[in-house]
Amino acid sequence: MRLAWPARAALVVLGVVLALALLGPLASPWHAEQLDWQRMAVAPGLDGAHWLGTDRLGRDLFVRSLEGVRVSLAIAGLATLVSLVLGVGYGAIAGYAGGRVDALMMRAVDVFYSLPYVFFVILLTVVLERRPATVFLAIGAVGWLTMARVVRGETRRLREREFIEAAVAAGVPAPTILWRHVVPNLAGPVLVYATLTVPGLILLESFLSFLGLGVQEPAASLGNLLAQGAQEMEAAPWMLLVPCSFLIATVLALGFLGEGLRDALDPHEL
């Protein structure tokens, strides 16, 4: 498998961001939630104690942004996992069953699709109290719809293949066929689509945090850092620009990587 250059560049950027997110805070003497009373809202500078400046409370923005990247990536990753399990299960069953069951199951997906889901995620985060765990559950509960569609289409294609027919003829029960023969063959498209899901879910998480419904202070996530930065941008633009650049770098890299993987693994458009 050979990736196109934008995808390879994206892989490098992603590696750098990940390495920074995991190791960067160790290199700085500051904690994500530690206040520096002497230096509140100072601008970025290499000579100072804070490379990327501090926020209104004197917390180091370099460390806080990386903490935000970590939290946002973790939430999006877990939510992708939730949507992957739900979507693959649902889509494979619908696609393999076919006929009326399939029509009914996909009709339900259509109904969910036409709901303005973000408003329901907002309601969900309210119902489930605001903790990171509930945020990823709420997001993952939404993300599985497209996955289910992709998987269902792929399963319908697989169902016509000879090895499935052979398994049916050999008397293998349907659940075993699904688990042993269908699901492993879905790996390619599922991997591609999961990579494309992560940036979308990062954006959804930071959207919720931006509105104050996601990750709560004093914990950091890219969304709530952006929200604070947006309030302070007249006096202290770096409070907006620093988390912003991390978000853009992460999301763009994941986007390009997903597209590259799709082109490399899967010639037909998903």
Added chain:
Amino acid sequence: MSASPLLDSPQPIARFQTRLQARRAFAAALRPLFATPGNLTGRAPRLLRYALGRLLGTVPTLFAVITLAFLLVRLAPGGPFDQEQTLAPEVKANLDRAYGLDRPLPEQYLRYLRGLAHGDLGPSMRLRDFTVNELIAVGLPVSLTLGGLALLLAVGAGIPLGVLAALRRHRAADHLLMGLAVAGIAIPAYVTAPLFALWFGIHLRWLPVAGWEPGRPSDLVLPVVALALPTLAYLVRLVRASVLEVLSQPHVRTAEAKGLSPAVILLRHVLPPALSPVLGYLGPAAAAILTGSLVVETVFGLPGMGRFLVQGALNRDYTLVMGKVIVYAVLVIGLNLVVDLLQGLVDPRLRYPRRA
């Protein structure tokens, strides 16, 4: 008419004839649509049946929206009258009675449905002296102006740019547009909106940073652009892919072989089929723009529908949150319906039930 010597079977002509027949049959089917709209069970005109089917299809969706909104809001811990200092039990009981919250849940649900059927969304539970209808009547025009203009900008700029990218495939303009499009999709409105405000509002001082005065269009420029960008970027890519696909089809080659000018080929043979998926995307696009307007309104301080929504959800303002979510849902569902009907009108294949 004789078969062309180049074709070794009369099949294309046969196909042409069946298409002619199909077209006549369709015209015949349309005729009663204009004459008598009755007799829906028998040989009802396809288009009318399609439209009715779609219309009926929105009913369960609407019902699901209302029920889900009601259940989610009510299942949330806490209530609208929990405050910093707890109210005396008698006061709370009185408040609960006044708003009908002391009734069993199913009864409250039926009451809410009855109010809804009369277009009454009830009183706001936290913003005293306001009904939800009044609050929505203030916010909806602002949000619709903002969203409508953003959708117009996205479609108006997205389609030509997408066609341009497709026609200049693998050239500099294409690469530039695609790079920008990927960035545009990846960078959401809540990032661009504050950045725009920072650059154009504070740094360059070209446009107001925030605020809303009726009749001052400069207030709308930055919010509309920030809101439209992700949808615009997505449309550019969608149109490009769609145009490229149509360009590779045999009917375009035929048109070229006939010696039609490139402009005629583009306008008559490429764009109509290529824009059908674009029409389909308008529904999700409208949903995305409505969602985005929640943030854009917050950043630019516009008094739209998004105002009080998040606060209302945190305060457990049951009626306000339900009312706003339902209005948003009705907007999205309504737009999807309009798009469906337009697609049925444009693409005859959709009027016929799909066979598995």
